[in-house]
Amino acid sequence: MPSLEQLLEQVRSHREGMVEALSDLIRIPAIGPENGGTGEIERARYLRDILEHSKFDDVEMYDAIDERVRLRFRPNIVAHRRGKVEKTVWIVAHMDTVPPGDLNAWDTPPFSPRLVDGKLYGLGSEDNGQALVAALFAAEALMNQDVEFERGLGVVLVADEEAGNEKGIQFLLREGVFKQGDIIFVPDHGTPRGDEVEIAEKHILWLKFTVSGKQVHASRPDLGINAMRMGSEFIVFLQDFLQRKYCELDELFTPDRSTFEPTKRLQTVGNVNTIPGEDIFFFDCRILPRYDMDTVISDITAVAGIFEQKTGTQIKVEPVQMTKSGPPSDLEGEGMKALLYAVQRVRGVEPKPVGIGGGTCANFFRLAGMDAYVWQTIDERCHQPNEYCVVDNLVADAQVFASVLADLCCGGQFKD
Ligand SMILES: [Zn+2]
Incomplete structure (x- = not known):
């Protein structure tokens, strides 16, 4: 009977290999077309090559058509090791990165990996390269053991995470890759101590408001309708109204309430002596999942209607992004239990949901009715210049995944 300690030791022994694999990834740009990139194809080829030499039974490519990139598709990779039952435990990581931003803000070039004091620097090292490499090495270590797979084991490498997921995970869900009862881990959010498991997200609602009044000379405001003043009153009133009506608290979240924030505002008139006839601004709303997003939207439309009548303006409300959140993942679920046990054993901390x-x-x-758990250990350098991954975290996260997979796929076959 193999022991869990041996499995963890085997993962640890691949430290150099993990650093090498992550360094290779950093050298291959994978930026989406929204950000001026050519997509993930080269990175996907590199990864497919590794996976085809691994112990997975099937390595399938799912290409999502995308006219915006040269080869007209975005690659997604699904590697699967069959189990005795139809259910699978999946680790999902994304291949794409955001652009490096201002190159002058980087101490070393973003696509040249550099290892300094146990930190591997490079674009995408932490987001999401660390998780990707940790998942691959954890799966390989487990598949090298002399054990039987009760549940299947899958590693999914997706495209298009940084700009909407349409050509990535949403595409795979539509293709029917996953089944009810599968357990999913998404290591794409975490803390420096690895002490949080994310089990729920808020609804995300971005709205654009266009307030139309009447433009006149600033010396005769009596003849016009100042859209900026009306817009400002509307902003303050609307935020106050929403905050009062949707006031329930939920300690699971930080902050523990729904938030309704005015954020971006376009320039009104270019000169001081004109009363602006139009005011355009945006709200970023993060709403607790217990509320229905459609009700919030109809409330906002109603408030806008009342304001129109009172002020003689016209207020157009348009959604820019509406992402509904699914129900929180099961705290008592097998996936959660396996993760808590593994994190405690490897890292010595008890993570909270x-x-x-x-x-x-x-x-x-x-949203599709499956439990998904988000956990990893990161210094939270994502989307920043000089992004790095702490190599100790890379190795320990791989050990945690190996323990979780051993528990859920090959339960009872390891000596503790
Ligand atoms: Zn990410």
């Missing part, structure tokens, strides 16, 4: 206002691939699984 949390909800976040941001969005990950996990939400799409929850």
Whole structure:
């Protein structure tokens, strides 16, 4: 009977290999077309090559058509090791990165990996390269053991995570890759101590408001309708109204309430002595999942209607992004239990469940009725210049995944 300690030791012994694989990834740009990139194809080829020499039974490519990139598709890779039952435990990581931003802000070039004091620097090292490499090495270590797979084991490498998921995880869900009862891990959010498991996300609602009044000379405001003043009153009133009406608290989340924030505002008139006839601004709303997003939208439209009548303006409300959140993943589920045990054993911390206002691939699984858990250990350098991955975290996260997979796929076959 193999022991869990041996499995963890085997993962640890691949430290150099993990650093090498992550360094290779950093050298291959994988930026989506929204950000001026050519997509993930070269990175996917590199990864497919590794996977085809691994112990997975099937390595399938799912190409999502995308006219915006040269080869007209975005690659997704699904590697699967069959189990005795139809159910599978999946780890999902994304291949794409955001662009490096201002190159002058980087101490070393973003596509040249550099290892300094146990940190591997490079674009995408932490987001999401660390998780990707950790998942591959964890799966390979487990498949090298002399054990039987009860549940299947899958590693999914997706495209298009940084700009909407349409050509990535949403495409795979539509293709029917996943089944009810599958357990999913999405290591794409975490803390420096690895002490949080994200099990829920807020609804995300971005709205654009266009307030139309009447433009006149600033010396005769009596003849016009100042759209900026009306817009400003509307902003303050609307936020106050929403905050009062949707006031329930949920300690799972930080902050523990729904938020309704005015963020971006376009320039009104270019000169001081004109009363602006139009005011355009945006709200970013993060709403607790217990509320229905459609009700919030109809409330906002109603408030806008009342304002129109009172002020003689016209207020157009348009959604820019509407991502509904699925129900929180099961705290008592097998996936959660296996993860808590593994994190405690490898890292010596007891993670607590949390909800976040941001969005990950996990939400799409929850919407489809599956439990998805988001966990990893990161210094939270994502989307910043000089992004790095702590190599100790890379190795320990791989050990946690190996333990979770051993538990869920080959339960009872390891000596503790
Ligand atoms: Zn990410």
